[in-house]
Amino acid sequence: MAASVRPRRSALYMPGSNARALEKARSLEADVVIMDLEDAVSPDKKAAAREAIGAALSEGGYGDRELVIRTNALEGDWGTEDLAFAAKAGADAVLLPKVEHAEQIWQAEEMLSAAGAPDSLSIWCMMETPLGMLHAEEIAAASPRLGCLVLGTSDLAKDLHALHTRDRFPFITSLGLCILAARAYGLAVLDGVHLDLDDAEGFEASCRQGLELGFDGKTLIHPKTLAAANRIFAPSGEEIAWSRKIIDAHAAAEAEGSGVVLVNGKLVEALHVENARRILALAEMIEYRESNS
Template identity: 65%
Template sequence: MAVSSRPRRSVLYMPGSNARALEKGRTLLADGLIFDMEDAVAPDSKKLARDQIIAALDAGGFGPREIQVRVNGLNTPWGYDDIVATARSKADAILLPKVESPETIQQVAAIMQAEGAHENMRIWCMMETPLAMLNAREIAGAHPLLGGFVMGTSDLAKDLNCAHTRDRLPMITSLGLCMLAARAYDLAILDGVHLDLSDDEGFDASCVQGRELGFDGKTLIHPKTIAAANKAFAPSETEVAWARKIIAAHKDASAKGQGVVLVDGKLIENLHVVSAQRLVALADQIAAMATA
């Protein structure tokens, strides 16, 4: 099964230094959680954040949610210890900040192997600098343990000296480069955060745009945005019904030796069926998560 096939509609950042937030993560309806040791944690709380995150992972209780741990970079005083501790944990993935080259991923993969990381643990990359955009293809193909990209649009906008506009046109090239690289190497890819928590309309618009661009879901900074992200990145009932209809019609046509079929006046061939099957599988997984 492809890395990108599981639901990742909503992925919430949670500061590791906030024990109550980590506890609350067990009850939230997000598809994934990012336990943060990096940007959301002050320097004098780095070790506390690490200890609390590892303790929370040891305790478990997060159900089907995908748990990533964003560590500090290897070029910081905390990065190596963060990676070692997370590699030994039950986390689903280590999320690396400000990745700009394949070498960073290869170094972390070697540490994970040395520390006995479980076989399903993956490496994810924050894509948040101009150099990362230019090296997206090389980063995407860096190592078999790579699972996906997370767009760091706040840092990216700072480095690009561009504006945060509603249509995000100033960073559309960057988003596209990472999308191309992710899909070329069968990686998942998550859209960046929407910073204005008072702008519900803007948040909804960014989710719609993200799904149209092909993102698997959106990273979030507050639990109140989970429901909107889940709705935006989930297939609608109409989409699922249409997908099931063309799958069935194409199956019948194939049994008769026909490669294409008309469904409600629309020409359906195998490429449409592949997309439909992917959509139905996602809908089924979302339904299963709701009852887990």
């Protein structure tokens, strides 16, 4: 299931056991809402969280936000029930934690199909362990249902014995492996969370780095970070203007029998036009979202 071109600038984790948070998500400017059954929910509230998420999805009101349910691990105490619930809950995707092998995806795919999941339900994968990073290509190629790789840098830091530094150098290899795998197989890819909510400057720097590396957006743990993530991961006015300019210039050159053209001294070929069209499509979808929210 190749990722569609749609805004995924901000993906906000919301605890499934908090009905008020799920209600608030309807009015937040998040492109993606991840309704969490895993880390954000205590063991004694797992069943209640499924009920709260089911009620929220049945009620609707989330507009065109992408709705994702993060389950517990299939080999644990709650994962099987989570997946059976997610299969018909009405979400756009199910997010599997700690994916390390293609077999985990195949197992989830079989369980979803057996539970009556629609073909449109996508599987997303949390990439948060060293073994997951080493198997990123295998995971990305595992299933036509696969839609997105989601970095879990907090768990990864623990397993790597790495530090959360401003430049995130300890994670660069892992981030790169996941981006390569995602792009090779046409998937979306989302950056990990920034843990220090009082470090606005560091958060924006992390978003800019993620954009430069090639991420589609960033996972978030608090609504106050939505505006910065949405701004940084959206095409800028300059990018939009440049994209339109090179599309027009290249079309004019092709009409004259040439496949390349110089625009402001820069060589423009078909590959640049392809990316420009992607940028414009994304900008149009963001504009539509914001005008109808």
